[in-house]
Amino acid sequence: MVWTVNLSKLVLAVDGFTLITGVPANILAFYTFCKKIRQRSTPTDVLLLSLTISDLVFLFFLPFRMVEAANMKWTLPYFLCPLSGLIFYATICNSTFHLTAISVERYLGVAFPIKYKLKRAPRYAVIAVVFFWLVSMAQCSIVYVMQYHHHSNPNFTEPSKRNSCYDEFSEEQLKILVPVRLQLFVVYFCIPIPICCFCYFRCIYILTNLPNVNSKKRMRSIGMALGTLLVFIGCFMPFSVSHLEGFIGGYSTEWRPYALLTCTLNACFDPFIFYFSSSAFRDTFKSVLRExxxxxxxxxxxxxxxxxxxxxxxxxxxxxxxxxxxxx
CATH class of the missing domain: 1.20.5 (Single alpha-helices involved in coiled-coils or other helix-helix interfaces)
Structure with a gap:
């Protein structure tokens, strides 16, 4: 990737907006869900808390990318490059897992309210959360493989001597990286998006056909379903499509940095999902606003x-x- 002044300004604007809005909202969510879990936890609370932690970790490492954008080259100690890359991509993948799990949990609660209530337990959500974190970190460890892979090309610049972070790849590296990106496209978009669409559209259909559901609760649930789908598609689809195009062409797409910006915005959009998903978060938000x-x-x-x-x-x-x- 070649840094330009316009790209640098755009990255700083989007990352800065995400940082300013996402940090206080996710800290508020973290406080709310920790308090809720100590009192009486549900699987949704566990999933939302883990998603909040994932967003906060993402936001903690976001300034490293902002420094690179401001200088238009990587000037920090090089060991932070693969580390920040691992966290950046792993938390993006982790978010797709969590949003999919939340959609399934919501659907089961609406479609099978009695049967699911008898079997739902927070420990299953904890097991799922641990699985999500382990798989995301393991699959995105390709960042370290790419950065420190042995290069047979004598003209290739060593990673520690480069001015960019995880952007320039040799043909030898692309032979390894491109198939992995196809796998990421399938696992983190092609599989989750049909599941989310099915679960939320079924939730909307069931809620609109139940006569005894409070209209306010019905509209909030429908808003949460549509909002989650819009966030999922709007934030993750461009990045996923760049994986597919890169696999077909055997290269890294030039517009990939712009696709990453939509993933970045996910960290400040997630609290909107929290607002519709959790009454505890709504109460905390309203009390903080009143104060x-x-x-x-x-x-x-x-x-x-x-x-x-x-x-x-x-x-x-x-x-x-x-x-x-x-x-x-």
Whole structure:
């Protein structure tokens, strides 16, 4: 990839927006789900907590990529390059697993409410979460293989001497990398997207045909289903399509950096899913919002009162000066 000024500005804008909005929202979600799990946990709470942790880890390593974009080359210690790459890609893959699992859990709860309630247990969600993390980290370890793979080409630049991070590949590397990217396309998009579509469209169909469901709850569930699908498709489809094009052509696509930006935005879109998925998160969000409004109101009242005091003091001083002049 060749850095340009426009690409650098775009990456910094998207990553900066994601960082500013995603960090406080995910910290709030982390606090909420930890508190909820300590009280009474459900499989959904476990999945949402793990997804929140994945997003926070992603956001923690995002500044490394912002530094590269700002300098238009990799200037940090080189061992951080494969490490940040591993975390970046593994958390993206991890998010697709979690969003798919949440869709399945929602569908089972709506389609088989009694039977599923008797069998649902948080420990199954914990097992699934551990599996998701292990598989994502293992499959994305290809980043380390590519960075430190032995190159037979004598003209190829050693990784530690390059100015870019995980962007320039030899033909020898692409022979290994391209088939792996096809596998990522199948495992993290072709399989999850039909599952999510089936689960959420079935949820919408069932909810719209149940007469006794509260209309507010029905609309919230439908909004959560549609929102999750839009986030999934909008954030992960461009990146997945770049895998497929790269496999067909046997190269890394030039527009891949732009596709990665949509994946980056997922970290600040996930809290919207949390809002519709968890009543505990909605309650926490509303209480925090009320507290912020209350403090802003108090601050405004204090500022107005201070301003009035200052004006009153100035007026009093003018009166005293006028009295002094008249007495003379």
């Amino acid at each position: 912020l409004v209350r403090r802003m109101h108090l601050h405004c009242c204090y500022s107005t009162f201070s301003c009035l005091l200052q004006k009153g003091g100035a007026a009093e001083q003018r009166i005293h000066r006028a009295n002094d002049i008249s007495s003379q």
